[in-house]
Amino acid sequence: MKDQFDREITYLRVSVTDLCNLRCRYCMPEGVCRKRHEEILSFEEIVEIVAAAAALGIYKIRITGGEPLVRRGCVELCRMIASVPGIREVDMTTNGILLKDCAHALKDAGVSRVNISLDTRDEDKYRDITGGGRLQDALAGIEAAFDAGLTPVKVNTVLIGGFNDGEIADFVEWTRETPVELRFIELMPMGGAFGQEAYLPAETVLEKVPALEPVQEEGGVARLYRLPGGKGRVGLISPLSRHFCGTCNRLRLTSEGKLKPCLHSAQEIDVRGRHGAELLEALRQAIGNKPRMHDTLDADHPSQAGRAMNRIGG
Secondary structure, three states, rough: EEEOOOOOOEEEEEOOOOOOOOOOOOOOOOOOOOOOOOOOOOHHHHHHHHHHHHHOOOOOOEEEEOHHOOOOOOHHHHHHOOOOOOOOOOEEEEOOOOOOOOHHHHHOOOOOEEEEEEOOOOOHHHHHOOOOOOOHHHHHHHHHHHOOOOOOEEEEEEEEOOOOOHHHHHHHHHHOOOEEEEEEEEEEOOOOOOOOHOOOOOOOHHHHOOOOOOOOOOOOEEEEEEEEOOOOEEEEEEOOOOOOHHHHHHHEEEEOOOOEEEOOOOEEEEEOEEEEEHHHHHHHHHHHHHHHEEOOOOEEEEEEEEOOOOHOOO
């Protein structure tokens, strides 16, 4: 189904929990209020919404959180979603901490690939930004993803001035011998965890590593590059300096059943408790109300999302 700006909407990001086993400063605020089990969508409700979305032409699903793997039975939910007629691809965004023990099960359940969040490869800095996480657990998750065939393995690294800008060249060098797709993402003004000086445009990566060469893009949001002879690739995702709203093909479903047509808009459509024709109409409304682009995003104009990132889905 197309929106009013002729964009084909084919992608739904499904948050299955607000909770996480880490506390990354730009994502999860202090004092998170744990939701009661009955406040979040059941597996059956999620699958019903996915089936309705598939009936309207959505065929790609990304499972997100919080951290999706902290929700009990997440592997089985992936299997249920992958079995919905019309769904061609099920992916997951995870911090990788729990992936070592379930990567093969996710692959068997129908998950195609994973995106793993990793903002530093320094153990002390990792512990600091994640609120006590262990870097080795995340790295083990990345290895498990390769071993299970959840490929291409994509690693999401948020660019943060004064924190990981000194690691950019080292991160890129990692792609020389490892077939990972490393994606540098501009820090978005959500939650106020970092000041204006923390924002780095994605072009900073090209300035620090001028050897990177552009490669043919594949229709995603990342501009792709590669080191000469490198086994992996480097993607630049620039929601602020070079937004990609004109080709945005996605909706987001929060864990309690709100559809967000745009990440940075406060607009939400409640689909919990809707069924059949009423549910289809709510999805059509979300697609029809998708804005042409988000409002200006910078230090003086923060996101209007109305939620922290853990309550939307990364």
